[in-house]
Amino acid sequence: MKVYIYKVFERFWHWTQVTLIIILAITGFEIHGYYELFGYREAVMIHDRTAWAFLILIVFAIFWHFTTGEWKQYIPTLKLVKEQINYYITGIFSGAEHPTNKLVYNKFNPLQRIIYLGLKVLVIPVMVISGFAYMYFNYPNETYQLGSLDLVAAIHTFGAFFLIVFIIAHVYLTTTGHKPLSSIKAMITGWEEMDEKEAREMIVSEMEYSLQETKRNFLSEKDSSDFLDKALEETEEKIGVKKENKFRDVIANSGAGYFKIGADGLFVEVNRAWVNLYKYESCDEIIGEHYSLSRSERAITQLDETIAKVMKGETVEHGLVIRKCKDGSVGYHTITMTPWKQDEKIVGVEGFILDVDSSQAAKMEWENN
Amino acid sequence: MKRKLFVVLVLVVSQFAVAMLVMQLNPTLEQDQSEEIDVVNYIMKADQIDRMVADHSKFEILQQEFETPQAVTLACLSCHTERHHEIMANNHWTWDRNEKLALRDSVVSVGKKNILNNFCIGINGSEKTCSRCHIGYGWEDKSFDFTDKGNIDCLVCHDQSGTYKKAKGKAGYPEEGLDLNLISQSVGSPKRENCGICHYWGGGGNNVKHGDLDEAMNSCSREVDVHMAIDGEDMSCIACHTTENHVITGKVYALSSEDKNRVTCVQCHTETPHTDKLLNQHFERIACQTCHIPEYAKANATKMVWDWSTAGRLDAEGNTIHESDADGNHNYLSIKGTFVYDDHVKPEYFWFNGLADHLLITDSIESIPVQINTLEGSYNDKGKDCATESCSKIWPIKVHRGKQPYDVVSKKLVQPKLWSPNKGDSAYWTDFDWDNSIEAGMKYTGLPYSGEYDFVETEMYWPLNHQVAPAENSLTCTSCHSSSPDSRLANLNGFYLPGRDRFAMIDYLGIILILLTLGGVAIHGGIRVILRKNCLHDKK
């Protein structure tokens, strides 16, 4: 299935950067003396103009990254780097799963994060600075001058080689997506094809955001039973999952469970997904039961505390918890719990649980650490 | 599907637009290469008005029967009453000037009278023949009276009849039997022929010395010299070497060192003559001449090598020998030794800041080849913020290589006496005896000579200024910016020149990294293809 992950500007920026860097590389290496293509003079003129275009693009891109918060995509992390490397070295050959997922708010795997950040804060600035130094301080001038172009040229040339190396590796790695061309198609159309599982996880995490948002809007209203529908709609719109992909089915399978517990600690309402997650047969088995059946003895105090907090009016979000299913097995989910109010009085708690698979759990763990 | 196509189209179109923009594929943006060039301080030929202000044929004083050339001079001075003061202060008269040489503290006497070169070496002891190019009459030896205004030769510069001619070996006197009335009544501003008679013929033959000053330039094509081209601006020497009160701008670097009173391209072309900023920028460190004089000696060959050490060989009958190369240029003369001539010569390139040092006859030789005139300058010499002429620039130079006599004991160049009208007068050109001629020359100069001589290699540097080529023939980027051994600047090291220079280490490293990456991709991808059935993507 397909998910929309690259915005219009992002794609424009990416491909323009591709065009410009290729032109810079072709003319740069002509200037370097490797071949004759445009003619030296033309090559220099093109290189200079392209450099300016590149600079302008960079300014726009910086602006975009900061105004959209996309810069956060590049915050480096060492978590799962090893797994990612292992995946490329061994896992990929045996058909293992990607250790990291593409999520709208986490488009890049940890290796990509580090390398793209390196490009952005090191290689490209070095190229731009050495390039403009090359352009403007090549002759002595009253205030600033370089003793010689040696150093600048050395840095600039090495950077150019590095960029070529990067482009080769980068292009190759785009073939490691869902299908060999799906990453490239994604960068063209914005829609990335993912396998069901990856897509589902992405949707779930995106949904969590939407749910929280929606809930904030609905918090004051007395009838909040259609949270889920609203949230689903919004999510659908926001992440642009295609209608024909039976989004609702996906969500149902994804396991967003809803629950409502009264002040006495007894379940008032659960939805089908909740029942499924806990491996019960029907809602009837749960309604009227105490919430303590949902946890192991060790974990119950945590839930007690959470419910106590929410009963006092707090909203608790995103805790990663281990549930106890009917058959005694365990599962992971996140939980979002808010007070259930009637006539301005708190009469219980309600919330959503979202199933988390093990790799997602691992990710959550390190994010919490 | 439609949507996809649309997206792809938008992307392709936008990238195409970006590429167009930076590469300026749009033909209308092409820079126009207009033929018209803007100059300042110069009136183009088409706009010049040539008006005679005085017709000398109408002056009675010039109708007289002139007994001597001096009588003509006095006639001139009877109207131009104070001009002789100007002339007598001029280097063309004194052949002497006091200058502060680069890197020397004290002022020294240079000028043709004092300095040695690696052509005919020096005038001392041979004035009577050398002074054929002196603007005076009678400079035979040290007794010449530089204060006698009657000895000024006005005609050599001002004759416009084309018939005035100085005699050989006659101390600057004209040939017998000239029509001095015709000549004196023809006078006018000096034309190329007037300047050229000495400046083309320096070193004893046409174009021998400079390489860019050739008799052919009296009427040449644009290819030889854009300024002087007969079918072009047809400029005279003094169009650039502007002159007021007989002070002629421009000095020969080979004889003069201080960087003043030069003639520059900038005086007409400004510092930003190109429409292309990048080219104008080059002016900061590259002399105009470097690109615009891609070769010299374009019409006639110039002398590149003069080896005195082989001189003196005579034929069986004891007569002097003349041998010529295939092009008809001398390559051996008994009186002078062996020569190498060349035409269409590519200059050599040096950093030069307009200052030169000179090897004085009293200076000891410190290195071989001996530099007769050392051009000052280096890449790191950036002058005063490059705002002045004293910033070193890359200059095209004619290097004249010589081998000439020196005193083995004192390690100094020597001045042989070369010329005499008579045999047995110690002059080398008549007697072919180095010992005697050096001894006589040094004695005349008032300097010691140990009695032991040998020959030493010398180099003399002639910055090129003339024979500027049409724009379409000037150097192009890759004439210099190229790693080929043919790069004009292949030998001018000590600075990084894009396109010429590379760091082998970085290139190797870069190429190895690229190959490793390609190899890695091939192996990794290969394994993936082979194990395709295991791969995630194809597992249903």
Ligand code: HEM
């Ligand atoms: C904004 C960024 C850049 C600027 C301002 C810039 C500027 C320059 C300048 C001024 C030169 C010297 C030649 C000339 O006068 O044009 C040069 C050379 C060169 N550039 Fe760039 N450049 C930039 C980016 C790049 C990129 C991205 C690449 C390659 C992928 C590249 C590759 C080269 C190479 C290989 C040379 C020749 C170096 C040498 O041989 O010394 N440049 N660049």
